[in-house]
Amino acid sequence: MIAERALKTLEYDKVREQVASFCTSSVGKNAIEQLIPETDFDKVVELLDEMDEGLSILRVKGNVPMGGIFDVRPHAKRAQIGGMLSPMELMEIASTIRASRILRNFIEDIEQEETITIPHFVERKEQMPILTALQHEINDCIDDNGAVLDSASTTLRSIRQSLRAEESRVRQKLESLTRGSNAAKMLSDAIVTIRNDRFVIPVKQEYRGHYGGIVHDQSSSGQTLFIEPESVVQANNEIQRLKVKEKAEIERILLELSAKVQEVSHDLFVLVQILGDIDVILAKGKYGQANKCTKPTMNKEGYIRLVRARHPLISIDDAVPNTIEFGRDITAIVITGPNTGGKTVTLKTVGLCTLMAQAGLPVPALDGSELAVFDQLFADIGDEQSIEQSLSTFSSHMVNIVDILAKFDSRSLVLFDELGAGTDPQEGAALAISILDEVVGSGARVMATTHYPELKAYGYNRKGVVNASVEFDVETLSPTYRLLIGVPGRSNAFEISKRLGLKESIIQQAKSFTGSDRHEVESMIASLEQSRRQSEREAEEAHALLEEAQRLREELQERLRTYDEKKENLEKKAKEKARKIVDEAKKESEKIIAELREMRANASKVVKEHELIEAKKKLENAAPQENPVLKKQAQIRERAQNLKVGDEVKVLSYGQKGTIIEKVSDHEWVVQIGILKMKLDESDLQYVKPEKEKQTVVMTNVKNRNSHVKLELDLRGERYEEAILKTEKYIDDALLANYPRVSIIHGKGTGALRQGIQNYLKGHKRVKSFRYGEAGEGGFGVTVVELK
Known part of the structure; x- marks a missing residue:
């Protein structure tokens, strides 16, 4: 278990408060307040997988129906010991059961859609007790406002009907008194009101004896008495008797419902626990969405890789992201640099992200981040000086460090802030080096910050240790809060002083006191910083x-x-x-x-x-017809296969004509288009017939087509049916031959054949008109047909 001191030091409780704000029920909020990091690897992985499922549901569905959930465990516990639940408590139980049913249906819908995989949610859905029968029984007796309905029992309905009837009679009787001839003089106000749960009228003090009855109250001035007239005393008594019966019947109904709650009290405990767990998971997902967090990969090897991680308690707009990686070849990072540069924030970022991941929370870093599951996490951060114990800053830090050194092991993450501070610089630096040697030597993962220049060389002299620093912009005299791993921090006192206007002679004299070695180290660090910036930009x-x-x-x-x-x-x-x-x-x-x-x-x-x-x-017509587009494409391919040198072709991709001058391969030809020669695939070529060949073909086609079609059709001696068939075919051939006019010889005879042919011509769409032949054309024995 992670020590409470480390949780407090890293302000883990503030992260929990932020997550709890996304809960929709008091059950979930209470669970978040008790949320602590786990140390079992499998449990941590399971928590993160659950959270990732919640994130997936929120991404796909936008929201999850979680309204109407109450912590009804106290109600169920009271029912277990035979207590009578109030209508409002019963209503909360019914509402919680209804919410569970809606949630169960919601999860089942996602499961059927198969858009995302949510095995943990499905498992919890299967564990939910089904208590719909109890919900309906409660809803049949109690409304949403916690009032017992008339329909709760036939006895209650009968009592309330009688009660309403009796109250109506009393009101009518009293209202008749308020409308009497002397009412305006004797009454303070012509109204019927209630005192001590009985109907009364306001009577002026001097007329108290006129109505008789019982005085229940008086005004603050004493001028008005609230009197129950003697004529309605018995009726009011009957109302009270009915109210007592109503109360007894309501208690009976509530006891009966409480007994049914008692029967399923254990199921209610389970149901509330599951609903609370789901609310917690979804709250984690909502927190991750709101703060642009991601699910990290977890390992058991103590390896940490945070990609552009931000401090969880600093707003996204203000936080400066940093990439931090160590835990394999490098097990310790020593950060040096000026105050307010972000060293402590970096320590807390690593510590808080580790705690959040082990609690199943997404971390404020980019995808690809990886964190380790530690058995223990120790943090010595901040000034914990205690006046009551008469401890100095150094002493309070040392007490904490001693406690850490007594408890840590190889599966621990240790965070030291300003290690060795608060005492003589040389002694403090020596102590810091010795403490780091102790912790690093045991295999623990360590991050430490310090001011001591002696520790700048620590990362170069120790295996598994690397130096780091926070960047400082000398131009603006302010920190950039960017972490530079592999580059120790350097003093910027001379540069800052120069920027602020200190004389150059004073600065040069100060530099002479520091020694040549110090200058060389500072120059080396400056060069490292420059190289680091360039490599980061390139990366x-x-x-x-x-x-x-x-x-x-x-x-x-x-x-x-x-x-x-x-x-x-x-x-x-x-x-x-x-x-x-x-x-x-x-x-x-x-x-x-x-x-x-x-x-x-x-x-x-x-x-x-x-x-x-x-x-x-x-x-x-029954035979399948070839697609004209496919047929045309096949013809193009066939023509392309029969190409030869000298053929005229059309280049389809350019829409230009050219001539084949050379065959390169089975599928490639060299085509000359104007002065250009291009190597093209035969699929891009379409054969073009020469103009002479085209004309010859056209003329031949016309000649062949027209040669067998005469300008007249002789039907004399034909039977009627055969004559009609021949006429039909002849008209079609004449149209194909583009004849404007033809003659049909049918003879004079009885006129039956002539009439039948002309009837046929009337219904033909391509017949423009027809007439009998002239004297020189055959007269009534010939029909001349004009074609469209």
Whole structure:
């Protein structure tokens, strides 16, 4: 267990107060006030994991429903010994049970969503006793304000109904007196009021005998008497009797509910404990969010690495972050430097962060921080001079140090502030070195601050010890509060004096007293400081570049993952769509084949030509159609594969035409575009037909297309159905041949064929108009058709 003295010295109680302010219940606040650092490694890791789960829930959900929780353990304890609970106490029990049910449902929802993993919260949810039945029984009898409801029992409802009726009659009777003919003269005020729990009226002193009855009170002047008239005494007595019955019934109901609380009192203790634990975990998470804290990694080796850590009790805007690392090869840090430079703050930052982590709290440092679990933590910080014990500053420090040296071991963190101060400098420095040797030699982790220049060389002469200092800006004559590990502090007295206007001659004379060795040491330290600043700047730049590279890498990985997912989904959809198309085509073709078989089987039935044509079209349409875009791409790829030197091509990426002049490989060609020669992949090339070849193809196509289509169609002697089919096909061919006008010869005959053809032409969308032929065109035996 961590010593109480160290907790007090490092002001750990102030951190607890800050965390407690984020609790939503008194149970959680009381638990935070008792929160102490753990020394068991597994327990510390578990506490930090719980806190991290709470942080995850807060990040995802924003808030957790924790309202309506009361510390009902005293109520349950009183119920255990047979006491009667008040309505308000019972209401608090019901509210706490309801809050637990809401919280349990909230955790179950997160568990089902699977957005985050919260095993510790799920475990606590499973441990929560389910007391919903008790909650409903209490809510059926008591409202949210702690009043017993009429519905608590039929007896209570009956009593209250009678009571309200009796009170109404008394009021009506008294109000009739206040409205009487002499009321204005005899009464101080025309109202009905209550004294001693009985209805009365205010009567002037001189008319007290007019109403008779009982005097219950009088005004401060004695001029008004509050009288219960004799006519309502019996009614008021009945009201009192009913109130006594009401009170007895309420007590019976409360005793009955208290007995039910007694039955589950142990479960209530467990429930409150679990709710308090969850409130504490969430308070830690909220504290971490508010103060930009992170979860540190824990180890058993005494290794400490705090990345840009801040003192927890200094506001974020004012605190100067420092990176502190030691505990493996280096087990001790000796910090030197001027007063008010931040040495003590650095010590307290390391000590407080260690205590916070061991208590399951996030620490005010960046991700990647690591802390050790220590069995003991000792701190000798501050001026603890005791007047009562007649101890000097040196003596009070030495008493504390003696106690530390008697108790520490290799699994301890020891913090010394101004070690050896308060006595002769030479003796104090010697004591400081000896004490450090004792503690460092035992394997403990040590941080110490000192003013003594003799300790500046301590880190160079001892294995496992490193010097450090707090930076001082000579230009502004103020500390920067930045910690420089590996660089001992140097005196800035001469530089400060010079900046403040001290004569140069005095400064030079003072330097002559210090000796050449001192000058060399100061110059060396100054050079180390300069090198340290430069290396830190370079490290920060490198870190920024590394972070940017990592961010870009993660972004590219995410894009690649998204691309792969989309590609896979599109392939699945395409395969599914293709399968459906093929299935539909199979079904349609099978249906058509079945119809054709039926036609063949029914030999007696005459199968018309247009029915066969329609069946053939259906069969052609049932086949899956190739995607025109994919077909075009395939044609481009096919053309690219057949390229040869001398071909004219279009470069797709540039939109320019060029000529192939050389083949580089199976998939690469050298193309000349104007005066430029470029090596391009064949997938970027599209074959372009020469103009002469295009014209020849077009002319051939036109000639072939038109050569078999005549300007007239002779239907004489055709059956009606065949004539209609031929007319339909002829009109389509004429439209494809771009004929503006055609003639259909149907003969005169009975006129049935002529009428049928003209009826067909009326319904054709591409027929502009039609007429009978002129005398030289065949007259009524020919229909001339104008096409659109």
